Amino acid sequence: MKSNSLSRFHAQSFSDKAFDIFNYVLLGLIALCVLYPLYFIVIASFSDPVAINNGEVVFWIKGFNVTGYEKIFENTKIWRSYANTIFYTVVGTTIQIALTMMFAYPLSRKEFCLRNPLMFLAMFTMYFQGGMIPTYLWMAQLKLYNTRLVILLLPAINVFNLIIAVNYLKNNIPEELFEAASVDGLGHIQYFIKIILPLSQTIIVVLILYYGVAHWNEFMNGLIYLRDEKLYPLQLTLRGILLQNQASGLGDVDSMVEQQKAAELIKYGLIIVSTLPVLVVYPFLQKHFAKGVMIGSVKG
Template sequence: MGAVIKETNKDKLFNVFNYIFLTLAAVVVLYPLLYIVSASISDPAAVNSGTMWLLPKGITFDGYKLIFENSDIWRGYLNTIFYTVLGTFINLAITIPAAYALSRRDLAGRNLFMGMFVLTMFFGGGLIPTYLVVKNLGLIDTIWAMLLPNAAAVYNIIIARVFFEVTIPKELEESATIDGATNFKMFFKVILPLSAPIIAVMALFYGVAHWNGYFNALIYLSDRNLYPLQLVLREILVLQEMSSQNINMSSSMAEVLHSKQQLASIIKYGVMIVSTLPIIIMYPFMQRHFVKGVMIGSLKG
């Protein structure tokens, strides 16, 4: 049997420091989540007054009841699911083939194309020119305004390209070519089956971005029937912020706004839970591919 390595006093001190640091980091990370969960089932008066800071007080499920009865929230939920699924599919349909093509050393002008891609990471047209392009294409107030302007991310293309360069053996491509496989057949029959880790990583990156995104909707959409869930949540938070300010208004208007503020106060934390729950549930199933894909993609750049 091998000799047992004894820990020195410095090693023990280092381990104690690590445990303390990790415990504090866990508290910092978990406290906001626990607070939101507790606030979603607590009396809004206790939450707004600050008396509820960790554990629920005056437990009530009226917020979740209102969420389930609110048609705007469920319409936004369905819209977000639609944008996430279709948008991620479009992202993958562009990112994976583009990355594979750029990883092929026999692609004529590969460095030129890569340089053009990278250039867009440092220089952009800005918000107004982008809005004018979207408007001239007739995408305003359509689902495509949420999907096409961000159809691909150069950073993700670079990660996927590195994955193909590092992971896919060139001998495998040469063997497939000798056997008579065309480029299309090689891509769909050979490359894609070996690319599950990077596809999972890209799907997670793009899916989370679509799920959390609201800025495109804020700029390009005015039809409430197309609003994603995050924009509905933003309206709830803005409404509560407005009602908490001193604004000169008639008593009837103030009463209406106050009632809406109370409604927003009740449901806002519940909506946060409902909106993040699918991502929390999905992540553990994709974590293995996520870690593997990111590590492989970071080996070479």
């Protein structure tokens, strides 16, 4: 494979070679611009905050220090919010995928008479929403305020993801399968469970990635609808810890300086703690993610 690529490269004209080299260099620079901030955050989280403020931390760790991580993991709120976020991510993603696929299937059937009106109503909500205050009052009247259910049910269906699922079912599930299933006596529910879901593994993985990342990064709904710290997701707890450690206080100069140093280390450490699980899982789902983007590019 490598020799074939080299032979094709040598067979190209000078202009084609120059164009390929330019593309490789440009894409390499873009990749460097994307990856370097992540790399800097990692080395900064283990470096001396004085070296960070002096601009000495560029490519390597300066003054190895794990104080930030020690302060982070000594806080019991971190572990509790981690458990909350895992719960919100697993249960919430399961609910969202179930509702999205159940809604997408009838919208993909041409014989469904309410297909177009329901699709219009779903897309209408992408551009026109009730707003924060009406939604807040609605959640309070439904007794969902300050409960786990508000995090799980409020974002139950994402219209963009629904459109992706509908297009996948329309373009990738042959109509002949339904005809054969009907001959065998299967109804729509049995057809959906026994045939549609097993053949929709690709789009389900894509939806897991979309919904899972959204739940893992959940912040705004928790900030608005949760008041009990025991229910806080990870991002909201990390925000509180960061603000608490950045407060200057009324102590002497030395204590204020030490507090600012600790806040600097905690800031970078919190970024690593909150993003590491997503960074670990993403490479395993990358090919499905790319395919999902292509599926969503056509809104037929």
